[in-house]
Amino acid sequence: xxxxxVLGVLLIATSCAAEPAPRAPELPxxxxxxxxxxxxxxxxxxxxxxxxxxxxxxxxxxxGYPQERALGNESVEAVTGLSRPPISPRTEAxxxxxxxxxxxxxxxxxxDRKDPAFFAVADRCETTAREALGVPIEVxxxxxxxxxxxxxxxxxxxRKVEAILVAYGKKLVACLAGRGHxxxxxxxxxxRGDLKQFGITTGSHAPAKPTPVRRPAGLPADVxxxxxxxxREYRPSKAEAAFAVSFVRCGQQxxxxxxxxxxxxxxxxxxxxxxxxEFSGLNPQIEALAAKSSEVLRGR
Numbered sequence: 001x002x003x004x005x006v007l008g009v010l011l012i013a014t015s016c017a018a019e020p021a022p023r024a025p026e027l028p029x030x031x032x033x034x035x036x037x038x039x040x041x042x043x044x045x046x047x048x049x050x051x052x053x054x055x056x057x058x059x060x061x062x063x064g065y066p067q068e069r070a071l072g073n074e075s076v077e078a079v080t081g082l083s084r085p086p087i088s089p090r091t092e093a094x095x096x097x098x099x100x101x102x103x104x105x106x107x108x109x110x111x112d113r114k115d116p117a118f119f120a121v122a123d124r125c126e127t128t129a130r131e132a133l134g135v136p137i138e139v140x141x142x143x144x145x146x147x148x149x150x151x152x153x154x155x156x157x158x159r160k161v162e163a164i165l166v167a168y169g170k171k172l173v174a175c176l177a178g179r180g181h182x183x184x185x186x187x188x189x190x191x192r193g194d195l196k197q198f199g200i201t202t203g204s205h206a207p208a209k210p211t212p213v214r215r216p217a218g219l220p221a222d223v224x225x226x227x228x229x230x231x232r233e234y235r236p237s238k239a240e241a242a243f244a245v246s247f248v249r250c251g252q253q254x255x256x257x258x259x260x261x262x263x264x265x266x267x268x269x270x271x272x273x274x275x276x277x278e279f280s281g282l283n284p285q286i287e288a289l290a291a292k293s294s295e296v297l298r299g300r
Contacts, residue, residue, distance in 0.1 A: 036272045042083075079154065181200075
């Protein structure tokens with residue numbers, strides 16, 4: 001199609017002036033004081049996911065499977081990596097409490113369906129339910145492309161921060177050694193490596209404690225039902241917590257944290273500029289889809 005379009009311009013060039021070149025894509029405007037990554041409409045994507053889920057559950061209920069809707073439609077934030085700091089822990093209190101771990105998110109109650117008839121209905125509902133938001137295949141495609149953009153931002157930032165960590169690697173390793181945390185014999189510091197390179201045994205997450213909930217009405221007795229599980233805290237080992245405190249102190253002492261903070265805005269700006277075409281093309285679409293999703297949720 002591109003070749004045909006170019007040929008057409010050449011054929012009529014003697015009688016018509018050439019059309020002006022298309023404008024280069026530009027980044028959407030940001031409010032004063034906002035960080036570059038705030039260009040990513042994470043709340044809008046979350047809203048789209050919630051509306052999509054509500055429509056799907058409604059479709060299941062209309063086709064003989066109301067129990068899934070009875071479990072609720074909990075909002076799950078999209079691309080959560082964007083809400084996390086680029087490196088952690090950053091404070092001694094955080095280091096003592098969490099080490100290098102993070103809590104596991106809550107797990108919603110689920111019904112373990114094995115009925116082929118249910119899956120046939122679910123397959124239809126995944127498509128037809130989206131018709132309230134637009135052309136199903138276009139809605140799904142837009143949602144996936146925007147989520148991929150968000151994940152790309154997280155990964156690009158991680159690579160930039162990793163480069164800073166590598167640059168400060170020698171200073172960091174020397175500082176940690178001075179606090180009694182030496183690399184294992186024969187080991188070379190790796191910014192991607194885990195705590196085992198320092199001989200540290202990590203902790204674990206708190207045991208799951210399912211929330212006692214009555215089975216949804218009408219659910220056949222032979223269909224397995226898994227209650228919801230609240231968030232599970234991460235419990236660092238004593239060695240991990242002690243190492244994490246040393247990491248925080250060394251991050252401050254070596255200038256590692258200051259470098260990450262100093263370059264943070266510039267890193268985000270470089271990354272969003274690398275994805276200018278995606279932001280320019282997708283942001284208006286995801287905003288429009290989020291507005292439609294909001295209307296859908298208000299009516300339910």
